[in-house]
Amino acid sequence: MSAQTLYDKLWASHVVREEADGTCLLYIDRHLVHEVTSPQAFEGLKLANRPLWRKDSVVSTADHNTPTDHWDQGIQDPISRLQVETLDANIAEFGARAYFPFKDPGQGIVHVMGPEQGATLPGMTVVCGDSHTSTHGAFGALAHGIGTSEVEHVMATQCLVAKKSKNMRVAVTGKLGDGVTAKDVALAVIGVIGTAGGTGYAIEFAGEAIAGLSVEGRMTLCNMAIEAGARSGLVAVDDKTIAYVQDRPLSPKGEAWDKAVAYWRTLVSDEGAHFDHEVVLDGAAIVPQLTWGTSPEMVVGIDGKVPDPAKEADPVKRAGMLRALEYMGLTAGTPMQEIGVDVVFIGSCTNSRIEDLREAAAVARGRKKAATVKRVLVVPGSGLVKRQAEAEGLDKVFTEAGFEWREPGCSMCLAMNADRLASGERCASTSNRNFEGRQGQGGRTHLVSPAMAAAAAVTGRFADVRTLA
Amino acid sequence: MKAFTTLDALVCPLDRANVDTDAIIPKQFLKSIKRSGFGPNLFDEWRYLDHGEPGMDNAARPQNPDFVLNFPRYRGAEILLARENFGCGSSREHAPWALDDYGFRAVIAPSFADIFFSNSYKNGLLPIVLPAEVVDRLFAECEAKEGYRLTVDLPAQQVVTPDGTAFGFEITEHRKRCLLGGLDEIGLTLLHAADIRAFEEKRRADQPWLFA
Ligand code: SF4
Numbered sequence: 124m125s126a127q128t129l130y131d132k133l134w135a136s137h138v139v140r141e142e143a144d145g146t147c148l149l150y151i152d153r154h155l156v157h158e159v160t161s162p163q164a165f166e167g168l169k170l171a172n173r174p175l176w177r178k179d180s181v182v183s184t185a186d187h188n189t190p191t192d193h194w195d196q197g198i199q200d201p202i203s204r205l206q207v208e209t210l211d212a213n214i215a216e217f218g219a220r221a222y223f224p225f226k227d228p229g230q231g232i233v234h235v236m237g238p239e240q241g242a243t244l245p246g247m248t249v250v251c252g253d254s255h256t257s258t259h260g261a262f263g264a265l266a267h268g269i270g271t272s273e274v275e276h277v278m279a280t281q282c283l284v285a286k287k288s289k290n291m292r293v294a295v296t297g298k299l300g301d302g303v304t305a306k307d308v309a310l311a312v313i314g315v316i317g318t319a320g321g322t323g324y325a326i327e328f329a330g331e332a333i334a335g336l337s338v339e340g341r342m343t344l345c346n347m348a349i350e351a352g353a354r355s356g357l358v359a360v361d362d363k364t365i366a367y368v369q370d371r372p373l374s375p376k377g378e379a380w381d382k383a384v385a386y387w388r389t390l391v392s393d394e395g396a397h398f399d400h401e402v403v404l405d406g407a408a409i410v411p412q413l414t415w416g417t418s419p420e421m422v423v424g425i426d427g428k429v430p431d432p433a434k435e436a437d438p439v440k441r442a443g444m445l446r447a448l449e450y451m452g453l454t455a456g457t458p459m460q461e462i463g464v465d466v467v468f469i470g471s472c473t474n475s476r477i478e479d480l481r482e483a484a485a486v487a488r489g490r491k492k493a494a495t496v497k498r499v500l501v502v503p504g505s506g507l508v509k510r511q512a513e514a515e516g517l518d519k520v521f522t523e524a525g526f527e528w529r530e531p532g533c534s535m536c537l538a539m540n541a542d543r544l545a546s547g548e549r550c551a552s553t554s555n556r557n558f559e560g561r562q563g564q565g566g567r568t569h570l571v572s573p574a575m576a577a578a579a580a581v582t583g584r585f586a587d588v589r590t591l592a
Numbered sequence: 593m594k595a596f597t598t599l600d601a602l603v604c605p606l607d608r609a610n611v612d613t614d615a616i617i618p619k620q621f622l623k624s625i626k627r628s629g630f631g632p633n634l635f636d637e638w639r640y641l642d643h644g645e646p647g648m649d650n651a652a653r654p655q656n657p658d659f660v661l662n663f664p665r666y667r668g669a670e671i672l673l674a675r676e677n678f679g680c681g682s683s684r685e686h687a688p689w690a691l692d693d694y695g696f697r698a699v700i701a702p703s704f705a706d707i708f709f710s711n712s713y714k715n716g717l718l719p720i721v722l723p724a725e726v727v728d729r730l731f732a733e734c735e736a737k738e739g740y741r742l743t744v745d746l747p748a749q750q751v752v753t754p755d756g757t758a759f760g761f762e763i764t765e766h767r768k769r770c771l772l773g774g775l776d777e778i779g780l781t782l783l784h785a786a787d788i789r790a791f792e793e794k795r796r797a798d799q800p801w802l803f804a
Pocket of ligand 1: 186187232233234253255471472473532533536537554555
């Protein structure tokens with residue numbers, strides 16, 4: 124057989140049948156379910172009187188709507204509460220392999236919870252009604268977001284109707300510099316290929332810098348593949364992947380473990396496999412990144428300036444830049460390090476794992492929130508992350524610095540709960556989307572790494588974390 | 593699903609690239625557990641001057657007169673003309689639900705984000721990719737002439753302008769068949785239930801750790 128990419132292998136091993144036009148029925152191993160995109164799907168099943176095809180494929184939690192403080196008071200917003208209670212009722216009725224409801228010790232952002240429970244394993248197909256399902260590709264799993272009709276389709280048939288994407292490889296060579304993280308790599312890649320650069324592709328991240336990332340770093344990177352337009356991001360399986368999944372609650376044990384590992388070792392792109400598109404970045408040249416505009420591709424290095432739309436030749440792009448500058452309240456040519464921030468958010472499925480919190484804490488330790496910064500929210504990705512951070516004393520580091528230590532959830536990443544920006548507030552955020560209004564109507568989001576967010580919190584402006592030794 | 597065959601309709605031009613699904617339907621409206629009723633909040637932050645929340649009387653809210661959907665000449669439009677990477681960002685199917693609930697039946701753009709693109713088909717909303725130069729031309733014609741209409745002919749896979757110029761577009765056979773017939777995709781897939789079971793049994797034997 125000719126050389127195959129990792130994506131080719133994952134795809135081929137899940138095709139149930141293929142039509143003449145290339146439309147396939149793709150078998151789904153793991154279905155992650157949360158409260159926002161599932162109620163209409165469960166409703167559809169009930170209306171059509173269809174059972175859930177395979178309940179042991181479903182792993183579920185509530186994350187988007189849940190509050191991150193005053194848990195004793197429950198969910199105040201009645202519409203949010205109804206949505207979360209609807210999930211409770213649906214899981215009780217239809218069943219699931221595992222469910223982590225509001226306030227459960229295992230509750231968390233679905234893309235943090237899945238891997239830490241071992242619900243995500245190499246070689247699986249993983250879907251969720253959420254675009255950041257691409258995160259799970261970090262394990263050599265074929266993972267992507269789906270819409271609610273597809274959620275219902277997977278519930279009813281265990282399959283997805285899909286066509287194969289093209290293969291792209293993004294190679295990041297060399298070693299990353301100090302203070303440069305997976306988030307900076309993700310933003311740098313999007314800066315190069317653009318938010319539509321990966322449309323129609325599955326992106327495999329490869330090269331020395333990617334091999335050097337921890338599994339959590341790879342999750343951060345694959346998480347943002349969707350921001351580059353790719354439904355799925357992938358990293359090949361290696362020793363780190365296998366070490367990460369070992370001994371998780373839902374990962375295989377004993378004989379099954381050995382058999383699984385032998386198979387997982389094959390989940391790499393073959394030598395000489397064909398990629399339709401290849402991009403190479405020099406990892407050693409990447410500096411800490413931050414966005415200046417309202418799309419993740421509007422990004423610069425911390426040593427850069429707000430760009431000048433007058434220098435953009437493409438009229439549609441120029442109009443977009445002008446609009447973004449107006450929305451963001453920025454002037455072309457301003458050095459990024461002169462821009463002050465009002466709010467800092469450390470959290471989201473991009474950057475709320477234990478390593479992210481450690482990175483932020485390393486910068487916050489012994490420092491204080493700048494007086495001009497109104498709020499700093501630190502929101503762990505899950506109950507397990509929260510307890511681990513507390514065991515390491517990170518919560519104390521944050522609270523001593525004047526940061527707020529919260530309960531797990533999506534929080535200010537999309538501001539569906541009470542955590543949101545007021546109009547005009549400028550936020551250094553470790554989340555993944557800086558769209559207009561994403562963190563609250565009129566709010567101004569700059570995407571950064573956890574260390575850069577902490578640096579902004581203690582200096583009151585965007586600072587180069589490398590100078591805060 | 594609603595069937596789609598041909599459509600002759602008024603066109604509304606939305607001249608912005610990278611329109612994301614957060615803009616199409618902001619998150620506060622995602623708290624609904626229903627599939628309908630999102631139309632009045634389509635493009636909420638651009639369409640109204642105040643901050644929208646679920647349960648408000650949208651008819652009483654101040655409209656933004658500078659937003660194209662509020663121009664009287666585009667009232668009743670069923671075709672949305674858009675720019676690159678339309679529907680990027682979140683996978684929320686509430687975006688096509690909102691477009692559909694507002695009354696749009698087709699969106700024409702030079703490119704779409706993948707998840708939005710497939711979500712649209714599931715709801716009888718036809719996303720049509722035309723080359724950037726063609727889209728430029730349609731924008732120019734639409735803005736120049738009040739009452740500008742286009743005909744979308746799905747069986748022939750063509751968009752036809754008022755002067756009779758026809759532009760072809762691509763669609764997979766599977767999607768075309770589903771749209772033309774208004775078919776229930778789950779029902780279609782379940783016709784292959786035996787294949788799925790056979791695949792599943794083999795998988796259970798080879799990789800038992802995937803099953804509880
Ligand atoms: S943290 Fe943000 S991006 Fe991630 S699942 Fe939650 S809302 Fe979506």
